[in-house]
Amino acid sequence: MHRPPHSQQQLTAQFAELGVETGGLLVVHASLRALGAVDGGAETVVRALQGALGESGTVVVPTFTAENSDTSPDYRARVQGLDEEAAAAVRERMPAFDRLTTPASPTLGVLAETVRRTPGAERSAHPQTSFAALGSGAGKIVAGHLPDCHLGEDSPLARLYDGWAQVLLLGTGFDACSAFHLGEYRVPNPPRRTYRCVITTQGRRTWWSYEDVDLTDHDFAALGDDFERGCDSGTVKYGQVGDASCRLFHVTEAADFAKGWLPANRPY
Structure with a gap:
């Protein structure tokens, strides 16, 4: 039997029921594919x-x-197997970041854009890790997102x-949780590295x-699993919105847990 698409009224009620x-302030990482068909699409989800x-x-x-950096995993994947001349051509075509017009990376999903x-x-104005x-x-x-501070x-x-x-993890896993990155800045003496990107001056x-903390999310799924198991009951709320399984928790608790977890689980 064909189900009607999810409505704005239904989704609003489910967000409220979830908590x-x-x-308040709400950071959303979303998979609209997991959410299912929505009457009006992504704009309805925003409303x-x-x-x-x-x-x-x-x-x-x-x-x-x-897409505007040659020190990113995205760039390394794009130039893998290319000779030096072809890799240089990729760099030459990289668009300079513009806060008003540069789209969010497609990997972040339709809702972000x-x-x-x-x-x-x-x-925010950071040329690689902006927020809207x-x-x-x-x-x-x-305001005040300094260009040499990704997520600190x-x-x-x-x-x-x-x-x-x-x-809110809306149909996504903890591997998408940007709040854990703040914990990377708050460990003692975090490792740093050089980043490069194209900007407009x-x-x-x-x-x-520029130099900043060496960030990685390769172990965020494992970090999230331990966060769920190790935090107090009720810290992470669970529910369904549309067709998507969701988790809801606070940035403060996630970042604080990451700050303690990372030194014990990464070879710093």
């Missing part, structure tokens, strides 16, 4: 999130861009930590190099 806090959060709430999504393009949304926010607290969340104290993640923001396409 999305009215007036449903806004409905659950209310007029004083704010929805936040990562709008990361790996939909939020970024929604009228009233604001975006929509709602009353958007400007405060995205001078990024939206730290503002979300301080604001007791929630994380005074209207010109420019390569820029």
